[in-house]
Amino acid sequence: VMTQSPLFLPVTLGQPASISCMSSQSLVYADGNTYLNWFQQRPGQSPRRLIYKVSHRDSGVPDRFSGSGSGTEFTLKISRVEAEDVGVYYCMQGVQWPPTFGGGTKVEIK
Amino acid sequence: QVQLVESGGSVVQPGGSLRLSCATSGFTFSDYAMHWVRQAPGKGLDWVAYIASDGNNKQYAESVKGRFTISRDNLEKTLHLQMNSLRPEDTAVFYCATDSGGTFDYWGQGTLVTVSS
Numbered sequence: 206v207m208t209q210s211p212l213f214l215p216v217t218l219g220q221p222a223s224i225s226c227m228s229s230q231s232l233v234y235a236d237g238n239t240y241l242n243w244f245q246q247r248p249g250q251s252p253r254r255l256i257y258k259v260s261h262r263d264s265g266v267p268d269r270f271s272g273s274g275s276g277t278e279f280t281l282k283i284s285r286v287e288a289e290d291v292g293v294y295y296c297m298q299g300v301q302w303p304p305t306f307g308g309g310t311k312v313e314i315k
Numbered sequence: 316q317v318q319l320v321e322s323g324g325s326v327v328q329p330g331g332s333l334r335l336s337c338a339t340s341g342f343t344f345s346d347y348a349m350h351w352v353r354q355a356p357g358k359g360l361d362w363v364a365y366i367a368s369d370g371n372n373k374q375y376a377e378s379v380k381g382r383f384t385i386s387r388d389n390l391e392k393t394l395h396l397q398m399n400s401l402r403p404e405d406t407a408v409f410y411c412a413t414d415s416g417g418t419f420d421y422w423g424q425g426t427l428v429t430v431s432s
Contacts, residue, residue: 240417244360251410251425252360257418295360299417303376304350306360 207296209307215315222283224310226296231276233300240299243272243281246309247292255294256281288314317341317421319411324426331401331430337394337411337423344392345369348414351385351396353407354425363409364396379405401430 206229216222232239243256254263256272259279269284283290291314296307323335337349351363364385365374373385384397394411408427412419 234417238417242418244419251422252419253422254418254420257420293359297360297419299419303365303374304362304419306362309359 207298207305207307209294209296209310211310212308214310214312216283216286216312217315218288219285222286222290222312224281224294224296224312226274226279226281226307228277228279228298230301232279232298233276239275241272241274241279242297242299243270244295244297244306245290245292246295247289250292252295283312286312286314317413319413319421319423321409321411321423321426324409324428326429326431327401328432329401329403329430332397332399333401333428335396335398335409335426335428337396339392339394339411342413342421344387345389349385349387349394350412350414350419351394352410352412352419352422353405353428354410355404355407358407361407365414366394398428401428403430406430 208227210225232241239259241259244252245255246252255266260272271282273280293309293311295309318340320338348367350365353363366385382400386395406429408425410425411423413421
């Protein structure tokens with residue numbers, strides 16, 4: 206089970222934001238990798254991967270996004286929120302079967 | 316660039332059937348496992364089905380097992396989802412997504428399935 210918090214995150218433009226994701230089991234796979242991903246879903250759009258294997262940022266993802274954590278506790282941070290960051294953010298684990306998503310965190314501008 | 320384009324969504328009555336397709340381009344389709352993920356209106360993401368790159372391993376969420384069938388045509392670079400015995404709770408946007416091992420790299424734009432009388 207993937208548990209995200211908070212469910213709702215109002216943020217001031219230019220201020221940092223942080224989203225937590227906790228797994229009920231360790232996400233370290235037998236190969237030593239930790240398959241924890243973060244996705245962004247902007248309003249009216251399909252999900253887009255931002256981060257894979259905890260902290261690897263996808264091509265084209267601004268460096269204000271960063272992922273961290275280990276084992277069962279993970280965090281997505283936005284260093285300075287911009288208007289285009291509004292949307293819902295999901296964590297997802299790819300270690301246990303079936304793959305599961307957190308419930309989502311809705312980021313909006315105050 | 317990688318493109319995944321879903322189609323086939325529509326309004327269908329409870330108990331009805333529908334076949335979704337996901338046409339792909341921009342990558343070697345036969346090298347990738349694929350998934351279907353759905354999102355009910357105003358809700359989160361819910362994994363539905365998986366198929367290995369060669370089509371020999373298929374997995375389903377408990378909620379759709381026995382009703383949905385995932386398949387692929389590696390020559391046509393297309394993924395399919397045959398959905399039978401549809402229920403109102405199957406109403407959702409259905410996305411196809413690529414799998415490169417423990418992650419979903421690319422997603423399509425989604426196709427809406429509405430199950431209603």
